[in-house]
Amino acid sequence: MAMTEMRKDDDTALDLFFAEARQSAPEPSAAFLGRILTDAEAVQAGFLAVPAQPAVTRGARFGVLGTVLALFGGWGGLGGMATAAVAGVWIGFAGSDTLAQVAGFSATTEAATASALLADGDILALAAE
Amino acid sequence: MALDALDDVSDETLLVLYGNGDRAAARVLTLRMGPLAFRVAQRMLGDRAEAEDLAQEALLRLWKIAPEWRTGEAKVTTWLYRVVTNLATDRLRRRRGIGLEEAPEVPDGAASAVEQMIDGDRAAALEAALAQLPARQRQAVVLRHLEGLSNPEIATAMEIGVEAVESLTARGKRALAAILAGRREELGYGHD
Structure with a gap:
């Protein structure tokens, strides 16, 4: 028998097996369905029993840490304070003579001129150069 | 209500x-x-x-x-088909103790296991043959040929593509045919 004919024959035979199995589908017991319904009702009772959640502030939710955070405006505020503190320590360590470099100025004559012009409030003069 | x-x-x-x-x-x-x-x-x-x-x-x-x-x-x-068949696949994997990809198409001795069945019940023969399939093939064949789902529905339930579904069902059917080949005459499905 050719391979394709054999496969067609196999498919036909399998279809008969499948049809037979569909007709004799396994049925659940009443006890099983009773357990399922008990579960369903118990879970449903849980939905109904859940009390309305009171509004919770950020501070209250995280205890003492949350209260501190709330005082400084959350993690963002605290982060800004930490950055400022680190910068202060570094500036103190490096000394006042390097402060101009930190701010982006170089100790050149050109920068000194610009500073003088700005100090006089004559910004147009700087722009004209 | x-x-x-x-x-x-x-x-x-x-x-x-x-x-x-x-x-x-x-x-x-x-x-x-x-x-x-x-x-x-x-x-x-x-x-x-x-x-x-x-x-x-x-x-x-x-x-x-x-x-x-x-x-x-x-x-x-569809959600329930997915959860039931996935849970069942996990149990079958644990039962066999091997990964599905390593599972042979038709395990040795599968046909003889079917032949050893005492009664000639066709549905029971199919169930015994299904038990010999790798879990994912069994999942696809059950959903397609016993539950009557379409290939796209099976693809959604199994979270795979339609082509993969077609491949799994085709391989599953070939394996079932091989396992049941020795039983067909006995069960009244012999060649004409």
Whole structure:
């Protein structure tokens, strides 16, 4: 028998097996369905029993840490304070003579001129150069 | 709400009603989904007690997600097919103790296991043959040929592509044909 004919024959035979199995589908017991319904009702009772959640502030939710955070405006505020503190320590360590470099100025004559012009409030003069 | 009034209500709406505390919806859903979950679990596992246990676990998950269910996003039956067959696949993997990819197409001795069956019941022969398939092939064949799902529905339930579904069912059917070949004459399905 050719391979394709054999496969067609196999498919036909399998279809008969499948049809037979569909007709004799396994049925659940009443006890099983009773357990399922008990579960369903118990879970449903849980939905109904859940009390309305009171509004919770950020501070209250995280205890003492949350209260501190709330005082400084959350993690963002605290982060800004930490950055400022680190910068202060570094500036103190490096000394006042390097402060101009930190701010982006170089100790050149050109920068000194610009500073003088700005100090006089004559910004147009700087722009004209 | 009265049970009769819920007969024509869709599974998805019933689940939302259940999540809102409708007790009649709980009863109707139990009667609709309980038999489905059990039937698929039994066909996957071939063991009644284990199938009941698995179906109960799957349905418990359904009850718990009910409040978050959004109508129009998925069919309850597709969701349940997915959970039941995935749980069953996990159990079959543990039972066999090997990865599915390593499983042979038709394990040695599969045909002889079927031949050893005492009675000539065709459905039982098919169940015994299904038990010899790798879990993913069995999952695809059960959903396609016993539950009557379309290939796209199976693809959604199994979270794979349609082509992969076609490949799994084709390989599964070839393996079943090989396993059942020796039984066909005996069961009245011989060549004409």
